[in-house]
Amino acid sequence: MNGAKIFYEIFNFIWFPFSVILASGKPKRTIDRLFDQLYEIGIESLPLIFVTSVFLGLVITIQTYYQISGMLPKYFLGLTVGRMVMIELAPVLSGLVITGRSVSAMAAEIGSMKITEQLDALRVMKIDPKYFLAQPRLLAVVIITPILNGVMLLVTLLIGAIYAQLFYHTDLSVFFYGLTHPFAPRIFWVSFIKSTIFGFWCGASGLYYGFKVEGGTKEVGKAVTNAIVTATVLILVLDFLVALIFF
Amino acid sequence: MIKLINVTKIFGNRVVLDNISFTLEDKLIAILGATGSGKTVLLKIISGLLKPDTGMVILSDRTSLGCVFQHAALFDSLTVEENIVLPLLETTDYSQQTIRTKLEQILDKLNLSFELLKRKCHNLSGGERKLVAIARAIITEPCYMLYDEPTSGLDSDTTLHITHVIKKLKIPGVLVTHDLKVIELLEISERYLLNMGQLKKID
Numbered sequence: 001m002n003g004a005k006i007f008y009e010i011f012n013f014i015w016f017p018f019s020v021i022l023a024s025g026k027p028k029r030t031i032d033r034l035f036d037q038l039y040e041i042g043i044e045s046l047p048l049i050f051v052t053s054v055f056l057g058l059v060i061t062i063q064t065y066y067q068i069s070g071m072l073p074k075y076f077l078g079l080t081v082g083r084m085v086m087i088e089l090a091p092v093l094s095g096l097v098i099t100g101r102s103v104s105a106m107a108a109e110i111g112s113m114k115i116t117e118q119l120d121a122l123r124v125m126k127i128d129p130k131y132f133l134a135q136p137r138l139l140a141v142v143i144i145t146p147i148l149n150g151v152m153l154l155v156t157l158l159i160g161a162i163y164a165q166l167f168y169h170t171d172l173s174v175f176f177y178g179l180t181h182p183f184a185p186r187i188f189w190v191s192f193i194k195s196t197i198f199g200f201w202c203g204a205s206g207l208y209y210g211f212k213v214e215g216g217t218k219e220v221g222k223a224v225t226n227a228i229v230t231a232t233v234l235i236l237v238l239d240f241l242v243a244l245i246f247f
Numbered sequence: 248m249i250k251l252i253n254v255t256k257i258f259g260n261r262v263v264l265d266n267i268s269f270t271l272e273d274k275l276i277a278i279l280g281a282t283g284s285g286k287t288v289l290l291k292i293i294s295g296l297l298k299p300d301t302g303m304v305i306l307s308d309r310t311s312l313g314c315v316f317q318h319a320a321l322f323d324s325l326t327v328e329e330n331i332v333l334p335l336l337e338t339t340d341y342s343q344q345t346i347r348t349k350l351e352q353i354l355d356k357l358n359l360s361f362e363l364l365k366r367k368c369h370n371l372s373g374g375e376r377k378l379v380a381i382a383r384a385i386i387t388e389p390c391y392m393l394y395d396e397p398t399s400g401l402d403s404d405t406t407l408h409i410t411h412v413i414k415k416l417k418i419p420g421v422l423v424t425h426d427l428k429v430i431e432l433l434e435i436s437e438r439y440l441l442n443m444g445q446l447k448k449i450d
Contacts, residue, residue: 029337113322120296121320124312125334125387132337 013230016211017204020138025131030139033132037140041102045148048097053152056089057159065168074170078178081160085153086191087247092239094149095198098141099231103206106137107227110210111220119211134211138203145199146192153191190246197242198235205231248272249293249310249391249421254302256288263288265444266302271391271421275413277430278423279449280441286423287317289441290393293421310391313384313418317395319376321368321383328364331382338387353382357412374405381412392420398429407432 263285
């Protein structure tokens with residue numbers, strides 16, 4: 001692939017989600033489909049988010065206690081765990097869960113529809129596939145990722161606090177004192193801004209590679225891989241950029 | 248009216264359509280050709296899904312097209328009813344009552360049962376899928392129909408049934424197939440052969 005092609009590909013990728021937002025159709029019908037997608041992407045992701053959060057809460061509490069025990073007061077456990085989870089771990093891991101579970105499914109579903117001429121059928125019926133298929137999915141993933149981030153935040157911190165009380169004799173009030181002193185609201189809302197950005201670009205990645213499929217089932221598999229790899233790399237790159245801007 | 252003027256389409260080094268011209272007025276024409284001869288490409292160019300490399304396709308004012316794809320292209324996660332009424336729901340402001348009436352008319356025309364409506368499309372047989380695809384294509388009352396191998400993969404009884412339905416519809420358009428028997432069942436008089444990119448009328 002030469003330089004011009006790479007540039008063209010990057011431009012297409014960046015423009016794609018905006019073209020999805022601009023695709024026009026009946027708003028009421030988009031809202032109906034949006035609720036289906038919110039259920040599929042959001043509610044059905046909850047069990048995985050819970051499992052990830054529980055183990056994240058346990059591991060991060062154990063590791064943090066190991067680092068600070070005997071050196072720092074116990075409320076530092078709440079402070080360190082809280083900040084790590086809020087700033088980094090919850091947004092990044094909820095983004096990765098969405099990538100593994102929903103972005104891959106989007107690429108596979110749209111790609112399969114493309115090779116079985118369902119996208120062509122929509123075009124002949126004068127229905128824009130971006131409006132019909134992509135818009136509700138992109139909106140759903142943008143709405144649901146920060147919500148899942150919030151769920152992960154809550155569950156992880158709760159599990160961390162309970163574990164600290166049971167095994168390190170750190171009272172819940174001490175843990176939550178560390179969590180909230182000094183409370184920096186910026187940390188809290190940056191966490192949600194981050195996950196919204198991750199949701200947008202992860203969703204864009206799944207849809208973009210799905211729409212790009214040409215050929216047969218092998219290409220659908222490649223599209224899924226490309227969507228996951230791109231979304232994962234984007235989460236890391238965007239994480240760095242957000243850190244650079246806000247901290 | 249659909250008019251193709253000097254349409255050429257090339258994929259890589261392969262000339263799939265070579266300077267093709269024809270005019271379609273008010274009858275169903277058949278295009279016969281072997282697998283890979285470019286029949287589907289031709290239909291996609293007529294329907295606007297593909298752009299010709301050279302030449303042009305002219306559709307007269309308010310010409311609307313219905314298309315039946317080779318593998319039906321139904322949305323498997325939707326029910327038969329949702330598939331059929333989809334173009335009306337998405338592109339018109341018809342009331343639910345009007346849509347229902349149109350749906351009933353289509354079912355009657357194609358001799359489809361009401362109990363089929365609630366079934367998911369992934370549970371349909373090959374013949375049922377083709378019929379639903381035809382129903383979805385004609386519910387918007389198109390001026391022309393494009394049929395891409397409408398009987399491929401079907402047994403002889405179902406083929407007979409589908410050709411009977413297409414004949415009964417009497418909608419002008421283009422039907423492409425590799426099966427001469429289908430053209431004979433449909434009693435299409437204007438026939439073309441697509442071979443090596445060239446379209447030749449056959450008698």
